Amino acid sequence: MEIIVCLKQVVDPELPARDFAIDPATRRQVREGRPLVISTYDENALEVALQLKDRVGGKVTALTLGPQGVAGDAIRLALAMGADEAVAVDDPHGVGLLGVEKARVLTAAIRRIGRFDLVLCGCESADWVERVVGPLLAEALAAACVTFVSRIELRNGALLVRRMADEGFHQLEVRLPAVLSVTSDETNRPRLPKVKDIMTARRKPVQVWPMADLSGTSLDGDAPGVEVRDVALPERTARCEFLPGDAAAQVAALTQRLRDLKLL
Amino acid sequence: MTGICIIAGALDGKLSRSSLELIGGARMLQGPVGQEVAAVLLGHGPGLAEAAADLHRHGVGRVYRCDHPLLTAGQTDAVLVAVEHVVRRTRPEVVLIAADTVGRELAPRLAYRLRAALATECVELGVEDGAIVVRRQVYGGRALATLVVRTRPAVLSVKPHALDVPQPAPVAGTVEDVSVAIDAGALPTRVREVLREQAELGLEDAQIVIGGGRGLGGPEGFALLAELAKQLGGAVGASRPPTDAGWVPVNWQIGQTGKTIRPALYIAVGISGATQHIAGVTGSRTIVAINRDPEAPIFSSAHLGIVGDYREVVPALIAKVKELKGA
Structure with missing residues (x-):
């Protein structure tokens, strides 16, 4: 099974509020000096890929997109977790790209990687939360598409996946090749690499492809039909009032307040 | 067009x-x-x-x-x-x-x-x-x-x-x-089975929602929240850590990835207030946070805060609500 996992590097989403700022010029989050991590669900996608490889064999290639230098950390972590190879598309300006544009670059990179049975990505990025990259890749690569997948199983040559759904779960049979976006559950918690894995990872092959080399493939599309006008921090209307005293006093004060609000 | x-x-x-x-x-x-x-x-x-x-x-x-x-x-x-x-x-x-x-x-x-x-x-x-x-x-x-x-x-x-x-x-x-x-x-994909999970019925429509987080320490804490929800006529949900850990069904999840709620009252118990969770609750009219850590980010989104151990606060709250309803 040839599996490609798309990983996005984002500013740590749990950054304290005081370190969170929007750059008015780029209309994106200020990244300088902030810790970067692999976007939450992308790590789950990698874990799902590695578990599948452990069971049925094959190869896992990590693919990331971003300014060279910082993208290296994500790639090293992916290789230490168990990815076999890595490709980093060096895109110095790509941080603020919308999902439609990112999907075009990733499509070009995946075509250049060549053969694949499965492409996995996170169900949403921790920063922009568009949830579009997986479905757009599926369309561009003429592959099957399922989003919010938590488990994958290969049974008698057929791929069975579990999708988180409004009413519970859907069990789907999926034809290959497929692009699946992954959500978290208790079966796909990202593994922690051991020291030995981190050492081994240093010897694994990493290819760096300048963004310019990918143009002329599927990059030349229309400009996205939407434009980000501004990104605003909502005014904080809530100011927390702490209820004092021991549990009994706190509860008495709380129930009184809830009665005043006609909630009790 | x-x-x-x-x-x-x-x-x-x-x-x-x-x-x-x-x-x-x-x-x-x-x-x-x-x-x-x-x-x-x-x-x-x-x-x-x-x-x-x-x-x-x-x-x-x-x-x-x-x-x-x-x-x-x-x-x-x-x-x-x-x-x-x-x-x-x-x-x-x-x-x-x-x-x-x-x-x-x-x-x-x-x-x-x-x-x-x-x-x-x-x-x-x-x-x-x-x-x-x-x-x-x-x-x-x-x-x-x-x-x-x-x-x-x-x-x-x-x-x-x-x-x-x-x-x-x-x-x-x-x-x-x-x-x-x-x-x-x-068709490249086919749904073979729909597994309906015991979702908290009407989580998205409930006027009162009680949410539990990592701070509950395990699935047992949710029994206490269920009792509180029953007394208040509300529904129980969770932040991502409890659903990831399998303490409660995934579709109890409230937040960016889970459900968006806009109840009149949301009580967050043992929830630190990760942005992932906050994204799904900001439409709540009144947010009450119960957490041991006075520095927990949840308090900056809450209207009313109780710093304390939920194992003491929630049973006291259940008793008080019962008492008020009985009166």
Whole structure:
């Protein structure tokens, strides 16, 4: 099974509020000096890929997109977790790209990687939360598409996946090749690499492809039909009032307040 | 190209609530896009007649009804075939899709096929200076992005429960039955089984919601929350750590990835307040946080805070509510 996992590097989403700022010029989050991590669900996608490889064999290639230098950390972590190879598309300006544009670059990179049975990505990025990259890749690569997948199983040559759904779960049979976006559950918690894995990872092959080399493939599309006008921090209307005293006093004060609000 | 077309799902036999929410969204766009709101109605069986009437009751004039045995829960590939067929023929300027299980897959794929402008997970739609403007949460709800939709056609997906179900505004509408050829053998994905998990019934509609987080320490804590919910007449949900750990079903999850709630009262117990979670609760009218750590970020989103051990506070609260109800 040839599996490609798309990983996005984002500013740590749990950054304290005081370190969170929007750059008015780029209309994106200020990244300088902030810790970067692999976007939450992308790590789950990698874990799902590695578990599948452990069971049925094959190869896992990590693919990331971003300014060279910082993208290296994500790639090293992916290789230490168990990815076999890595490709980093060096895109110095790509941080603020919308999902439609990112999907075009990733499509070009995946075509250049060549053969694949499965492409996995996170169900949403921790920063922009568009949830579009997986479905757009599926369309561009003429592959099957399922989003919010938590488990994958290969049974008698057929791929069975579990999708988180409004009413519970859907069990789907999926034809290959497929692009699946992954959500978290208790079966796909990202593994922690051991020291030995981190050492081994240093010897694994990493290819760096300048963004310019990918143009002329599927990059030349229309400009996205939407434009980000501004990104605003909502005014904080809530100011927390702490209820004092021991549990009994706190509860008495709380129930009184809830009665005043006609909630009790 | 003219008008607005909503994609209305009756994949479970009746018109989904989020389909009605789209009508509210369509009304916000009326004006520059023209007055007509049409709907593609998808499903199978007798429930579709009632669903079409419900659309007319809410102001949708033209209903393109697609009745097919494959248009059932979760069958995105079949839905895509039907929707693409109708939309290519009727050429609306704007297509509105609910960002539910199927819609999350449908919207980007349809946009790709139509070479349409795409904005997903919108929480507000509007018109400013003649342009369509949408707003969506970004950075885990820490910020709100405003996007201008420049090109047509446009495919916009709307986050479920972000918009209200609109008041009825009946029109004398029409129903056109559209026969769509869906080749079952050609569909690359098929739903084999729908596993209904014991979801907290009505989590998204409850007026009072109690949420539990990592701070509960294990599944047992949720029994206490269930008792509190019972006393208050509310529902129980969770942040991501308890669902990831398997303490409670995944569809109890409230937050960016899970459900969006807008109750009158939300009580967050043992929840640190990760942005992921906050994104799903900011619409709550009153937020009460109970946490041992006075520095927990949840308090900066809460109106009322109790610093303390939930094992003491929640039983005391249950007893107090019982006492007040008895009085």
